[in-house]
Amino acid sequence: MARSHRPAEIQDQLKERNFSPLRRAVKVPVWADLGGRIFAALFLVFIVVMIHWWDRGGLVDNLDGDVSFLDVVYFTMISITTTGFGDIAPISDRARLVEALIVTPIRFLVFFIFVGTAYNFIIKRSWEKFRMARIQEQLSDHVVVLGFGVSGSEAVGELIERGTEPSNIVVMDSSEERLAAAEAMGCNVIEGDATRDESLMAVRIGQAQTVLVSAGRDDASILIVLTVRHLAPHVPISVVVRAADNEILARQAGANNVINPVRFTGLLLAGSAQGAHIADYLGDLASITGRVQLVERPVLPEEIGKPLSELVTGGRGLRIYRNGGACGFWENEAGALQAGDIVVEIRPTDAEGVEGEFVT
Structure with missing residues (x-):
């Protein structure tokens, strides 16, 4: 298969394109974080409204002299926002004490909630996007998983069980649903076609510790192996193939390890025929939980x-x-x-x- 692009040229092309960057799941969903902040702010405002309504006798309305519930809500909002038009004001000592010792601390809490929200949803998330872009540029000694189907997801789960940090795993797939599952596990994810040079260059395939390929189809997996080997001549590649005659092709394409799940299942079945505990021991060897x-x-x-x-x-x-x-x-x-x-x-x-x- 002819290749017209060199890795350096592809890297320059990536800088010019708006290529999909790495993503990593946040600990708290955006909707839950925002909803919690809004609820906390409204709850504090409600408390202040109730305090002012309870102590409305200490307030004076300079317009009509009557302090209604609507006046209390209005006074609460301008009090919390420190606007202060002066049309409604505390006149009794108790009202001023309540304003100083109770309302003022609540005012600061509401202020901090709004400032924290602005920080979290504007500054922090912008910083996280910038940080992930920097991580993507400096990826090194990471595990790249190309394909997050049944085999790929099981492999990632086993890697994490064996001590690999999820932040050191990069998952590439074309399915947003699969990427969401990988992101929920704490992995870095990127949407892309693993048979394309630019997609693999985006995850710095040449600096990877190892590459795991499980595309779901043997022809796609072998093409991915060819592409990876072209860009990363020395990186170890493991690939899943399901047809026995494709194992040779996968090795010729450049795979270091070729795993045939059908063959392994056959080994377990044959082992169980020779003894009740052989298959159990083979499964024990294959999993970190053994x-x-x-x-x-x-x-x-x-x-x-x-x-x-x-x-x-x-x-x-x-x-x-x-x-x-x-x-x-x-x-x-x-x-x-x-x-x-x-x-x-x-x-x-x-x-x-x-x-x-x-x-x-």
Whole structure:
């Protein structure tokens, strides 16, 4: 597939376009925040109206001498807003004391509510939009999830369970409903077509820690992998495909890991046929909520020269990846770890210091 745009050119084009920026959910919905503020202000005004009506004998109307309920409401509003026309005024000592000790503090509270509302809905939200634009420009070492269907949403939930901060996850999808679900989980979201260069450049795909692709269709997922690999030659890519013959195509497109949920389901079914607890253990390994977990990590300096069976983490070594090949714990190569080895070990879920990528 021919590509006419270079990453630098696309980045310049993004600066010229009004491209959809990152979003992140606020802790309180806008309508709830605004409604709460309005209710609080009206409640305070109601209290002042009741106080003035109760003490209306201490007020004087310089126009007709009679203080009606409408006059009380009017006096309350000009009192709280510190307008003060002088047509209605407190004349008794008690009325002036009430005005000084009760109405004045309420006046300040109402004032702070209005100022806080202006800050929250104008200044703060403008600042948040600016901050998200800055985050988008400086994204680095983040997890990009392209497609938030069943597999993508489950992957994000599992990542968060395993300790990944939602603020370090960027979800791209074309469905506003799916993006809303990802935003509710605390993730950064952006609406876009993951097969387009400019969409991927907007999330700084080249600086990502890893990319997870689950477009829902194998052809779309493979095209996305091709596009990601074109823009980010060295970023690890994991992709979900459902047809066995597309696994080779996905790897040829540049995917490092190809996950076939149908094949994994078949493994669980076959395992259950061989023993009642095999499928349970496989599911245990696949989820952070299980009792054990698989961890992939680089060999530690203090482990070099030692056998795979003597890991300093206390885990059970299962496999070594060395020079592009895999060595099992029973093979001779596992007798001495070397610098540059990648170790796959199994540990209890509650073990301290668990790091690295989890292998499924």
